[in-house]
Amino acid sequence: MDLTSKSYAHDLAQLSQAVARMGGLAESLVGDSLHAVARRDSELAQTVIARDAKIDQCQREIEREVVRIIALRQPLARDLRQTIAALKLATDLERIGDLARNIARRALSLNQSEPLVIMRGVERMGRLVTAQLKQVLDAFASDEAAGAMEVWQQDETVDELYNSLFRELLTYMIEDPRLIGPCAHLLFVAKNLERVGDHCTNMAEALHYVITGEDLPAQRPRSSSDTGPETGPETGLDYRTNNGNGQSLPGDAPGV
Numbered sequence: 001m002d003l004t005s006k007s008y009a010h011d012l013a014q015l016s017q018a019v020a021r022m023g024g025l026a027e028s029l030v031g032d033s034l035h036a037v038a039r040r041d042s043e044l045a046q047t048v049i050a051r052d053a054k055i056d057q058c059q060r061e062i063e064r065e066v067v068r069i070i071a072l073r074q075p076l077a078r079d080l081r082q083t084i085a086a087l088k089l090a091t092d093l094e095r096i097g098d099l100a101r102n103i104a105r106r107a108l109s110l111n112q113s114e115p116l117v118i119m120r121g122v123e124r125m126g127r128l129v130t131a132q133l134k135q136v137l138d139a140f141a142s143d144e145a146a147g148a149m150e151v152w153q154q155d156e157t158v159d160e161l162y163n164s165l166f167r168e169l170l171t172y173m174i175e176d177p178r179l180i181g182p183c184a185h186l187l188f189v190a191k192n193l194e195r196v197g198d199h200c201t202n203m204a205e206a207l208h209y210v211i212t213g214e215d216l217p218a219q220r221p222r223s224s225s226d227t228g229p230e231t232g233p234e235t236g237l238d239y240r241t242n243n244g245n246g247q248s249l250p251g252d253a254p255g256v
Contacts, residue, residue: 008073015065015086016140019093022058023137026093029055029100030133030196034126036107037189038119045111048104055097062090078210085210089140092199092206096133099192099199106185106192113182118172121165122189128158129193132200136207145211151204152216158197165190 029048036045066087069075075083110116132151139147169183169190205216 008079011065011069011073012075012079012082015062015069015083018058018062018065019086019089020137020141022055022062022090022093023133023140025051025055025058026096026100027130027133027137029097030103030130033100033103033107034123034130036104037110037126038123040107040111040115042108042111045104045107049101052097052101055094059090059094062086078213081210081213085206088206089203092202096196096199099196102192103189106189109185110182116179116182116186118169118183118186121161121168122186122193125158125161125165125190125193128154128161129196129200132158132197136200136203139204139207143211145208148204148207148211149216152201152208155197155201158194162190162194 029051032044033048035041036048066083069083073079132154135147136151139145139151166187169187173180173183208214208216
């Protein structure tokens with residue numbers, strides 16, 4: 001029984017370490033994708049796109065390990081919550097990897113046009129979201145519910161910053177039609193960052209449940225003007241168009 005217990009504990013520890021490694025990869029991808037946008041670094045953007053495959057591989061490995069643990073160990077109570085949370089976190093981290101890849105693709109498109117002087121809002125949003133991701137991963141590593149709760153409460157701040165940036169970029173597009181293309185790409189960058197923030201909130205909810213055994217309120221803190229992942233606040237503008245004529249912008253993963 002002692003050997004079995006030690007082996008079981010080892011399995012759970014290995015699972016947590018796999019999630020932590022995947023989190024580090026996702027954090028690195030998001031940071032590098034933002035550097036690629038800010039520095040107009042096409043080579044770095046290409047490496048981000050290529051490295052996304054590693055995130056996908058990590059998710060598959062974690063999924064297989066979760067299935068193995070459930071089948072062989074039949075975890076209960078906190079062990080079961082921890083195992084299921086690992087699966088949820090892996091899913092959110094995989095989506096964050098996809099979003100970082102999308103940002104890198106937008107960087108490649110932005111580099112084909114003249115530099116914009118309206119990057120500060122995007123950079124500020126990027127700093128806020130990357131700080132959220134780091135904080136939720138730190139909460140996972142330290143097993144602290146308070147850190148997860150802080151991330152959950154910050155979601156509305158990210159939404160408000162995104163809505164403000166949306167209106168600012170839309171104003172530039174209206175005033176100067178020549179900026180429609182590059183501003184549309186920046187809108188995609190901002191939307192992908194907002195979605196990264198949503199996935200951080202998802203992870204914070206999962207961590208809070210693992211640590212405390214209690215669910216957070218069903219309604220996450222969100223801006224009242226946020227209308228979903230595909231449309232802008234109050235305008236109904238479809239984010240899949242770059243010039244208002246229904247022409248699709250390539251590069252973003254479906255469902256993002």
